[in-house]
Each structure stands twice: as C-alpha cells, then as structure tokens.
Amino acid sequence: MRKKDFLLIGGLLFLGIMAFIFQHIWKENGTKVRVSKNGETYGMYSLKEDQEISVGEGNRLMIQGGEVWMEWADCPDKLCVHQGAISHTGEIIVCLPNKVTVQVEGENAPELDDVAG
Amino acid sequence: MKRNEALYGVLITLALMASYVESLFPVPIPVPGIKLGLANAVTMAVLYLFGAGPAFFVSCIRIVVSGFLFGNVFAIIYSLGGGLLSLGVMCILHRMNAFSVVGVSVAGGVAHNMGQLIVACLVVQNGNLFYYFPVLLVAGVITGLVIGLVDQEILKRISGKGNR
Numbered sequence: 001m002r003k004k005d006f007l008l009i010g011g012l013l014f015l016g017i018m019a020f021i022f023q024h025i026w027k028e029n030g031t032k033v034r035v036s037k038n039g040e041t042y043g044m045y046s047l048k049e050d051q052e053i054s055v056g057e058g059n060r061l062m063i064q065g066g067e068v069w070m071e072w073a074d075c076p077d078k079l080c081v082h083q084g085a086i087s088h089t090g091e092i093i094v095c096l097p098n099k100v101t102v103q104v105e106g107e108n109a110p111e112l113d114d115v116a117g
Numbered sequence: 118m119k120r121n122e123a124l125y126g127v128l129i130t131l132a133l134m135a136s137y138v139e140s141l142f143p144v145p146i147p148v149p150g151i152k153l154g155l156a157n158a159v160t161m162a163v164l165y166l167f168g169a170g171p172a173f174f175v176s177c178i179r180i181v182v183s184g185f186l187f188g189n190v191f192a193i194i195y196s197l198g199g200g201l202l203s204l205g206v207m208c209i210l211h212r213m214n215a216f217s218v219v220g221v222s223v224a225g226g227v228a229h230n231m232g233q234l235i236v237a238c239l240v241v242q243n244g245n246l247f248y249y250f251p252v253l254l255v256a257g258v259i260t261g262l263v264i265g266l267v268d269q270e271i272l273k274r275i276s277g278k279g280n281r
Contacts, residue, residue, distance in 0.1 A: 004215055005216050005223070009220070016250075016252075016254035019250060020252070023248070039243070079147050083148075092245050092249075097191055099240060101241050
C-alpha cells in the first residue's frame with residue numbers, strides 16, 4: 001500500500017463520518033410521513049395518529065407512538081421491513097422492488113423535493 | 118485484446134461464483150445496496166491482468182447472467198449502474214497509477230455504492246435516498262479495503278502469468 005492509499009481511505013472515511021455526524025446532529029422529530037409509489041406521492045399521514053397504511057398490494061406501514069415502520073412487504077429481500085422504525089425528519093425507508101418510499105417530514109418544507117416525473 | 122473464448126468463459130464463471138458465494142453471507146446492515154463486493158475482486162484482477170476491455174466485458178456479462186441465475190432480474194439495473202461507475206473509476210485510477218490495488222479497490226467500492234444509490238434515486242424518483250450516503254460511503258471504503266488487500270495477494274502470485 002502506498003501513502004496515497006492511506007490518504008484516500010482516510011479522506012473518504014472522514015467524509016462519511018462527518019456526513020453521518022451532521023445527519024444526527026440536525027436530527028429533529030418529524031411530524032408527518034410522505035409515502036410515494038412509483039415516483040408519485042401516494043399520501044401524507046400524520047405521525048401523531050396511530051394508523052396502518054397499505055400501499056398497494058405489496059407493502060404495509062404502521063404508524064404508532066410517533067414512529068413509522070414497514071410492517072410487511074412482499075419483496076424478496078425485505079430490507080425495508082428489517083430497517084426498523086424511523087421518526088426524524090429526512091429519514092427514509094425504501095422498498096426498491098416495489099418502488100415505495102416512506103419519508104418523514106417536519107414542519108419546514110423539505111429541502112429536496114421529489115424529482116419532477 | 119487476444120480473442121480467447123475459453124479464457125473468458127473461465128473469468129466470467131469465476132466472477133459468477135464470487136457473486137454467488139457473496140449472496141450466501143447476508144450483511145446484517147439493513148441498507149439497500151450493502152454487500153461484500155467479492156465479484157469486484159475478480160473484476161479488478163481481470164483489469165490488472167488483461168486490461169479495461171476484458172474487465173468491462175466480464176463484468177457486464179456477469180451482472181446480467183447473475184441477475185437471471187440468482188432470480189433477481191430487477192436488480193440488474195442497480196448492479197449495472199454501480200458496476201459501470203465502479204469500473205470506470207477503477208480504470209481511470211489504474212491508468213493514472215496514483216494508487217496501489219488497495220486504493221483502486223477502495224475507490225471502486227465507493228463508486229459502486231454511489232452508482233447504485235444514484236440508480237435507486239432515479240427509479241423511485243426521490244433524491245432523498247441520499248440519506249443513506251454516509252453508510253454506503255463508509256461501507257464502500259471498508260469492503261473496498263478488504264477486497265483490495267485480497268487482490269493484492271492474488272496479483273502478487275499470478276501477475277507473471279497473465280497475458281499482459
């Protein structure tokens with residue numbers, strides 16, 4: 001290994017860790033959940049109301065106690081289910097095979113809007 | 118680029134085997150796109166031993182075939198996005214000769230995860246997937262580092278016997 005390798009590794013790790021820290025410092029509790037399917041908003045739901053949401057045939061969400069998680073999905077890897085609960089602004093659960101995203105939003109308008117379809 | 122169907126058959130099979138072995142060990146981190154990148158060890162070895170052209174060829178064939186073989190045709194587009202970006206970056210760095218195999222592998226690992234992330238954002242039309250950026254970046258560095266060290270040892274032992 002050469003010196004430049006160490007610099008590259010160190011630099012990238014630094015970038016990743018700083019980004020991670022920033023994400024967590026600016027964490028704030030979200031107030032609503034935006035669910036989208038196939039790139040279009042499927043619905044907006046309040047995090048304060050406990051509810052169960054079915055997104056089409058293949059995904060089921062649960063909102064309870066201020067958190068949202070993927071209760072069930074019919075995708076092969078079920079990464080979306082294993083991810084667990086999210087509740088802070090900007091956090092997102094995605095089920096790629098079914099093209100479903102679940103994003104927590106806060107009072108302020110989100111910085112990154114959905115890309116226009 | 119010497120035409121040698123048997124050699125390509127062996128290389129593609131090696132890459133497929135690496136892909137399969139990797140699928141036997143699920144990574145416990147529930148983030149889409151996290152994997153060990155064992156197939157990249159083969160891709161990189163092909164790059165160093167035979168050049169960019171063969172590396173692209175073996176990589177693309179392997180991605181498409183493994184999609185069909187291991188039951189996830191849908192995932193091919195993510196693999197291609199990550200694989201092409203990764204290989205592009207590695208080819209450039211290889212040519213620049215600024216880093217050793219390890220550095221190239223780290224860059225390749227990170228580029229692979231970024232490529233997949235970009236494709237995923239396009240598929241669900243939501244840039245907010247970049248929330249996963251830090252995890253994927255660090256994972257790319259770590260897996261790239263391990264695979265790079267492995268390839269360093271492999272290439273040390275078979276470098277003299279390649280076609281180049």
